[in-house]
Structure formats: C-alpha cells, structure tokens
Amino acid sequence: MKTENTGTVLVDCAGARMGGARRLLLELESYLADNRRPDVRVIGRDQPVSPAWLIQRERPWKHRRVVSLNNVGFVVTPARRWLLLHQPQHFLDPEEIRKLGGRVDREIPWQAQVVRQAARRSDMIVVPTTGMARRVAMTAPDLSSRISVRPNPLSMAPEPVTGRRPEVFLCPVLFARWKRMGDILRTVDEAVDIVRRGHRTEIEVLVTATPWEARAEGLGDARHLRFIGRITHTEVARYRRRSWATIYPTRIESFGYPLAEARLAAQPVVAHDTPHNREVAGGALVPFTQEHPDDIADAIRRALETRVPPEPGNPFDRDRYFDWMLGATEATS
Numbered sequence: 445m446k447t448e449n450t451g452t453v454l455v456d457c458a459g460a461r462m463g464g465a466r467r468l469l470l471e472l473e474s475y476l477a478d479n480r481r482p483d484v485r486v487i488g489r490d491q492p493v494s495p496a497w498l499i500q501r502e503r504p505w506k507h508r509r510v511v512s513l514n515n516v517g518f519v520v521t522p523a524r525r526w527l528l529l530h531q532p533q534h535f536l537d538p539e540e541i542r543k544l545g546g547r548v549d550r551e552i553p554w555q556a557q558v559v560r561q562a563a564r565r566s567d568m569i570v571v572p573t574t575g576m577a578r579r580v581a582m583t584a585p586d587l588s589s590r591i592s593v594r595p596n597p598l599s600m601a602p603e604p605v606t607g608r609r610p611e612v613f614l615c616p617v618l619f620a621r622w623k624r625m626g627d628i629l630r631t632v633d634e635a636v637d638i639v640r641r642g643h644r645t646e647i648e649v650l651v652t653a654t655p656w657e658a659r660a661e662g663l664g665d666a667r668h669l670r671f672i673g674r675i676t677h678t679e680v681a682r683y684r685r686r687s688w689a690t691i692y693p694t695r696i697e698s699f700g701y702p703l704a705e706a707r708l709a710a711q712p713v714v715a716h717d718t719p720h721n722r723e724v725a726g727g728a729l730v731p732f733t734q735e736h737p738d739d740i741a742d743a744i745r746r747a748l749e750t751r752v753p754p755e756p757g758n759p760f761d762r763d764r765y766f767d768w769m770l771g772a773t774e775a776t777s
Contacts, residue, residue, distance in 0.1 A: 451483070451508040453770050454523070458488030458497055459514040463618040464530060464596070464701050467677055468513060471597040475766045484770055488514070509771055515559050517566040526769065527566040530596070530698040532576065533622055534559045535583040540696065544622055552622070560584050570769065572596045572699035575720035579698075594768070595724070596699045598760035600708045607686055608711070610748055614687040615651045615669075616680050616702045617694060619661065625653070626661030628693045628735055629669060635740035636668040643745060649691060650683055681705075689714060689730070689747040692721075693740075700724055710754045712747040714740070726759070728752045 460469035469489075476484060485507075491497055493514050502520050509524045515534065517527035529535075534556040536544070560583070563569055569590045571577045581588040615632070619625050629651065636647050649669050651658070658664060658671045672683070684690065684705065689712040692702045703724040706713035710728070715721045717731030730750055732743040766772075 451506060453484045454505055454507045454510045454521075455484060455486045455770070456488045456501055456510070456512045456514060456518075457486055458491040458501075459493035461490075461492075462674070464699060465514070467598075467701050468528075468530075468596055470677060471599060471762050472513075472766065474599060475597070475762055479763065479766075479772075481770065481772070511769060517562040517569075519562055519565045524568070525566045526568045526570065527563055528570045528769075529559070529563065529576065529580060530572055531559070532579060532696050532698045533620075535576075535579045536696075537579075537582065544624070560587075563587055566590060568592060570594055573720055573723055575718075575723070576698040594765060595760050596701065596704070597762040597765040598701065598704045598708060598758070599762040600705065600758075602754070603685055603709045603711075605710065608688045609686055610688045611646050611648060612687045613647060613649045613689050613691050613714075613744070613747075614680075614683050615649050615691045615693070616684075617652060617692065618674075619653045619657045623694055623696070625694075626663055628695070629661070629663055629666070631735050631737055632691060632693055632740055633663075633666045633669050634737035635744060638737055638741040639744050639748075640668065642741075643748070645748065647744070650687065652680065684709060684711065688712070689744075689750075691715075691744075693735075703729075704760050707752075708755060708758065708760070710752040712750040712752055714743045714747050726755070 457469050460466050498516060505521055507523045509526060510518045510521050511526040512518055513528050515529055515531045518525045533552055569587055570592050571580060572595055574593055577591050577593050580591060617625060636649060640647055651669050651671050652675055653671050654673050655671050690702055690706045692713055692715045703713055703721060707726045707728040712730045713725050713728050714730050717733045721729055730743050730747040732739045
C-alpha cells in the first residue's frame with residue numbers, strides 16, 4: 445500500500461458535462477471557491493473522457509494523491525489513486541442486461557472492461573450509495589475491500605414551500621437508451637390521467653427532456669407530460685420551487701441527485717420503493733411498488749397530501765465530503 449507524502453492533490457473532472465456528474469463538479473467548484481485549497485489542482489474541465497485524454501493525464505505527476513471523478517481510475521501515476529464510481533451501466537448484472545436487450549449501447553461492454561480494469565489499480569474506490577457498493581462488489585468481487593460509501597455532496601439553501609403549486613410535478617431526468625424512460629413515463633402519463641379524473645386536480649408533469657427525445661421514446665402523444673428541454677441546474681431549481689412534488693421514476697441509479705434535492709427541499713418525491721431510494725430520499729420518499737398506472741396514481745395522490753418535515757442537518761454535507769476526499773486534514777497538518 446502506498447503512503448501519501450506532502451504535496452498536491454490532482455483531480456480529473458473530464459467528462460462532467462451533464463446530469464449528476466456535472467452537479468458533482470459544480471459542488472467541487474463551489475467548495476474550492478469557499479475554501480482555501482492551494483494544494484488542489486483540477487484538470488479536465490470541458491474535456492471529454494477519450495483514450496487520448498486518459499493517456500495524457502498519466503504523466504509522472506508529483507502529487508500525494510490523484511482523484512478521478514469520471515469512473516476511469518488512474519493506472520500508472522505514482523501517487524495514491526482515488527476513484528469515484530458513479531455509472532451503474534458499467535456494473536450491470538446479467539439479468540439487467542437481459543431485460544435491457546438491445547438498449548445497451550454497443551460501447552458499454554468494452555467501456556465496462558476498461559472501467560473495471562482501471563479500478564483494480566485504485567487504492568480507494570468511492571461510491572455514493574450502499575446499492576452502488578453492492579453492485580460493484582457483485583460484478584467485481586476483488587474490488588470489495590477498497591470500496592467506501594460516501595453520499596454525493598449537495599449544498600442547498602432552504603427553500604420556501606409557500607409558492608408550490610399542487611398542479612405541477614417536476615420530473616428531472618436525463619434520457620439515455622438504457623434507462624428506457626419511454627416505458628415508465630407512458631405509465632406516469634396514464635397515472636396522472638387517473639388522478640386528474642378522480643382527484644379533480646389538473647396535474648401536469650414537467651419533464652427535463654426535449655420534444656425530440658420524447659418522440660424518440662414514443663412519448664409524442666403524451667397528454668399530461670410537458671417536455672421543457674435539457675435545462676441547467678439553476679433552471680431545475682427554479683422549476684422545483686414552484687412544483688408541489690418531484691417524480692423520479694428511474695430504475696437504475698448510483699445516486700440520483702433529484703432524490704437528495706427533494707429531501708433537502710422538504711418536497712415529496714414519487715419514486716420506486718427500493719432500498720436505494722429510501723437511502724437517498726429519506727423521509728421525502730412517497731413510494732410506489734409496481735410500474736402500474738394505478739400504483740403510481742396512488743403515490744401521486746399521497747404526495748398531494750404529504751408534508752415533508754425539514755431535515756435537521758445535511759446528510760450530503762459538501763465540505764465534509766471534499767475535506768475527506770481531498771485530504772484536507774493531511775494538507776493542513
């Protein structure tokens with residue numbers, strides 16, 4: 445096991461262009477802006493994760509620690525190597541692959557091999573949830589002893605609840621073929637129709653996808669889903685503040701920032717009843733057990749009647765996360 449000497453920490457953030465990876469980078473940037481860390485150097489901003497980049501970053505840096513935030517660990521750089529794994533598609537089990545069928549992109553299997561081989565060169569593997577730790581350990585048992593579970597960082601100011609409109613639900617999802625969003629969102633659309641007819645509430649679900657993405661998933665004729673496009677995190681927060689609840693119906697996640705955001709915003713979040721969602725969303729979760737319109741409609745009704753108590757503290761504390769990952773105690777000792 446390598447020991448860490450004095451020196452700097454190198455962080456590779458390449459590939460963080462959208463979704464949770466982008467949100468994690470924004471949290472890192474706000475942390476560095478608020479904390480004096482001259483010992484931290486960030487590389488890879490606005491850089492895609494390509495073979496050329498992975499080779500280029502492996503220069504003989506003189507650092508005490510190198511941290512990869514993009515799922516592909518450092519391999520030969522002579523320092524303690526830390527790796528954040530937050531892409532579940534690289535750790536799918538055989539049954540999930542069978543169910544996804546042709547929706548698994550052709551590059552995923554070879555990407556998974558690269559990710560897993562590089563992970564074997566890491567000294568510390570960080571995952572955001574217990575479920576992701578289990579997924580990695582089941583797929584690559586030899587990595588188990590190096591896994592540490594740390595929920596992703598999230599800093600949010602308290603949000604007012606007075607402006608929330610019961611007829612508005614927000615669905616902040618990032619479409620990908622392997623997520624099969626068309627299937628579940630068609631069911632959500634049917635569920636909303638049931639609630640509108642029985643509850644006399646003109647509910648509309650705002651989905652963070654483009655109309656083109658909707659049509660590609662067979663959602664062009666959805667009656668109660670409005671596709672507002674891929675929007676920034678600032679715009680998502682603006683929509684959330686006027687929405688009564690969040691709907692987050694994805695099936696496979698490593699973390700799921702919308703679950704954590706709903707929890708800190710004291711906002712109901714309608715999602716699958718799974719250990720993963722309970723871990724991240726906590727008391728904000730309004731679960732459904734089956735992907736059936738009646739079951740999801742029942743969860744939506746319960747969400748309309750739910751008042752989520754505010755969290756006594758922040759389980760996703762930003763400074764605690766990055767102080768640990770970037771070795772703040774070592775840097776100042």
